[in-house]
Amino acid sequence: MAFPAPRRSSGPRVVVVGAGVIGLCCALEIARGGGAVTVIDADAAPASLRIAPRAAAFAAAGMLGAFSEALHEGPGHHRRLSDLCWEGLKSWRTLVASDPELSGFVRFNGALLLAHDEADAARVSRAADRAKRHGAPYEKFEGLPPGLDGRLYGAKVKLSVRLPGEGAASVEPTLARLAEMALSFGASIVREREVVEVAASNDRVSGVHLDDGGALPADIVVLATGALAPASLVAGCVALQRLTPAKGMLGGAPAPQAFDLAETVRTPRIYFGREGEQIFFGATSEPGRADLDADPEAIAALHLEVRRTLPGARFDLATTVLSVGLRPLSPDGAPLVGRTGPDGLIVAVGHGRNGWLLAPVTGVAVAALASGVDPAPVWRDFTPDRFA
Secondary structure: OOOOOOOOOOOOEEEEEOOOHHHHHHHHHHHHOOOEEEEEOOOOOOOOOOOOOOOHHHHOOOEEOOOHHHHHOOOOOOOOHHHHHHHHHHHHHHHHHHOHHHHHOEEOOOEEEEEOOHHHHHHHHHHHHHHHHOOOOOEEEEOOOOOOOHHHHOOOOOEEEEEOOOEEEOHHHHHHHHHHHHHHOOOEEEOOOOEEEEEEOOOEEEEEEEOOOOEEEOOEEEEOOOOOOOHHHHHOOHHHHOOEEEEEEEEEEEOOOOOOOOOEEEEOOEEEEEEOOEEEEEOOOEEOOOOOOOOHHHHHHHHHHHHHHOOOOOOOOOOEEEEEEEEEEOOOOOOEEEEOOOEOEEEEEOEHHHHHHHHHHHHHHHHHHHOOOOOOHHHHHHOOOOOO
């Protein structure tokens, strides 16, 4: 396959490795800033969609939960991650405002957090406290918020929090639109080619070597590979060596008739929402697993948790595995973004559960790095060398 020639540009020649949501946002912002960008991804894609079927983007439902992700924090999580997540949510609003077509795929419909016992309540309260600290809108209630049907949600809700600013992105159409946006600014996207090595001369990036023996010159290489980089590429990049793959699956089921669900509902064990005639719910997380096999039993277990959360709904028992992907987990659950290795090498990996949420703000940071400028101060705690 011949490489499409990027449009003429006065900016640097940039190769972005990976066409998931992180790689596409990096390519978009670099191209928007004048860089000559080529995105390279190992996966094929349907003719109508320039997407990576194995990407971490398919491990979940495009959640944009800046504060509700606090439900899932555990020991060892990065203490500043919530600050970055808040910047991520604001960055999505900026990106959607810049492209009206995205508004059809990215919705800020809010989140409803439910606690059913004391342990749940502590986590839900933590999410509310984060929103309060950042000046984001939230509402906190003993029991259910007024107006919700207690017969639907059950009588055991101890505490609830509404986060009206949160949202979700529809995975495939949003990825496709991000690719179209990058192409409109002159980027090129090359499928079914794998970067196996970053070439360097005199400790300066000179390009990449490909699995078919070819090479592509570059002034800057951005590694946005997720958890799927080839061993030869991992061997040459310490940041990639810090990642652990985590298999994730998203499930779906027919929505009950006359069932209205405006918000995304979240507990420490499940999230779910309605899209069209279907309920989507997720997501599994299995650290250390790198297979993409569908597991109907795991999806059925998630669906059971949905039914327990909405005991008054009459759900169809039929479920579907909507998607399977691999999240790249870092040791502290936060991304590794910054310069590393030879001059001109940038990594943007390790976003874990927050890849969707942090994609646009990561793209802005990487574009700054590619132009020789330090990114926003919030990124100082997320450098690739922090585990050294």
